[in-house]
Amino acid sequence: MSVAATPTRRGPNPCPNLNHRRSGAPVAHCPDCGGAVNQALHRMACPEMQHDEARRARSTFCVHCGLRLIGGYR
Numbered sequence: 001m002s003v004a005a006t007p008t009r010r011g012p013n014p015c016p017n018l019n020h021r022r023s024g025a026p027v028a029h030c031p032d033c034g035g036a037v038n039q040a041l042h043r044m045a046c047p048e049m050q051h052d053e054a055r056r057a058r059s060t061f062c063v064h065c066g067l068r069l070i071g072g073y074r
């Protein structure tokens with residue numbers, strides 16, 4: 001029953017995005033899984049323009065509000 005030493009709790013989603021592992025991440029949500037990484041930066045909503053930009057950067061989730069931007073290709 002040995003558990004690998006992980007300093008942070010990561011829940012059931014083993015997302016490889018580095019933002020989950022750093023404290024004081026520059027974004028509120030992970031662009032890969034949408035998980036919250038820095039609640040202090042969370043936004044309720046974003047201008048649609050910002051989501052268009054994020055889509056162009058190929059983010060699956062908005063890093064500000066956590067909304068799914070790209071989907072349905074699983």
Ligand SMILES: [Zn+2]
Nearest residue numbers: 015017030033
């Ligand atoms: Zn993630």
Ligand SMILES: [Zn+2]
Nearest residue numbers: 046062064065
């Ligand atoms: Zn957003």
